[in-house]
Amino acid sequence: MLHANGQNGTPHLLIVDDSLDELRLLKTLLDAHRFRLSIAFDGQQGYQRAQTLRPDLILMDVRMPKADGFAACRLLKADPKTRDIPVVFLSAANAPEERLTGLSIGGVDYVTKPFLAEEVLARVRIHLQLAVRHSGGDTAEAPDDALDPDEVLLQAGIALIRGRLSETLTVEEIATQLGSYEKKLSAVFRERTGLTVFAYLREERLRTARQWLAESNASIQDVADQLAFQNAGNFATAFRERFGLTPTAYRKSVRAGRPVEA
Numbered sequence: 584m585l586h587a588n589g590q591n592g593t594p595h596l597l598i599v600d601d602s603l604d605e606l607r608l609l610k611t612l613l614d615a616h617r618f619r620l621s622i623a624f625d626g627q628q629g630y631q632r633a634q635t636l637r638p639d640l641i642l643m644d645v646r647m648p649k650a651d652g653f654a655a656c657r658l659l660k661a662d663p664k665t666r667d668i669p670v671v672f673l674s675a676a677n678a679p680e681e682r683l684t685g686l687s688i689g690g691v692d693y694v695t696k697p698f699l700a701e702e703v704l705a706r707v708r709i710h711l712q713l714a715v716r717h718s719g720g721d722t723a724e725a726p727d728d729a730l731d732p733d734e735v736l737l738q739a740g741i742a743l744i745r746g747r748l749s750e751t752l753t754v755e756e757i758a759t760q761l762g763s764y765e766k767k768l769s770a771v772f773r774e775r776t777g778l779t780v781f782a783y784l785r786e787e788r789l790r791t792a793r794q795w796l797a798e799s800n801a802s803i804q805d806v807a808d809q810l811a812f813q814n815a816g817n818f819a820t821a822f823r824e825r826f827g828l829t830p831t832a833y834r835k836s837v838r839a840g841r842p843v844e845a
Contacts (some may be wrong), residue, residue: 601648646674
């Protein structure tokens with residue numbers, strides 16, 4: 584049997600799904616192979632149980648109430664206690680962009696429903712083996728000095744923002760994708776960063792723009808487009824207000840060996 588954190592070396596799996604039929608099917612399959620199983624019925628409950636149980640692997644549905652699977656995964660990957668737990672998405676949400684989202688936010692695999700039982704079992708075993716190899720067989724407990732819930736939400740929000748700078752996002756959309764709500768997320772950002780969510784997003788865009796201007800030959804228009812500014816003029820105005828130079832002047836200063844600090 585695979586070496587795992589579970590009792591007697593038996594891998595412990597957490598299944599997160601709101602469909603009783605799917606849960607029964609997975610439980611029957613995995614019970615037959617003597618995995619230890621725990622169950623959660625939505626993303627919020629799944630994240631909470633993962634914190635407490637620290638399973639060896641999570642099988643995660645995507646479309647669920649309260650917090651969907653993507654929101655739960657973002658929180659899991661922002662929390663030191665749970666970020667190393669492999670998350671395998673198992674969902675009927677099979678559009679290419681959904682599969683890419685699941686993998687880009689930290690999922691190790693994405694299996695679409697309806698699934699073959701043998702495939703699910705094979706992928707579970709593969710990722711358990713990979714997790715053991717990655718840890719070098721070390722079964723030390725995850726750190727106990729976990730971040731508090733607000734800090735986890737903040738770090739998940741920052742990760743989401745940094746990964747989505749090219750998109751036009753509202754605060755409500757960001758909160759929803761973290762399984763939270765606008766008022767809560769706004770309060771956490773103000774308390775922990777001194778900035779509103781929108782101000783933080785704008786700051787990240789401008790910092791990224793400064794880096795691109797210094798390190799690439801991308802045009803001002805391309806930089807503006809890739810960072811979701813309305814147009815090059817709007818971008819130039821925001822950049823000058825933040826750094827004291829237009830994008831063109833900043834690039835010239837960098838190439839002349841006179842970078843501007845900010």
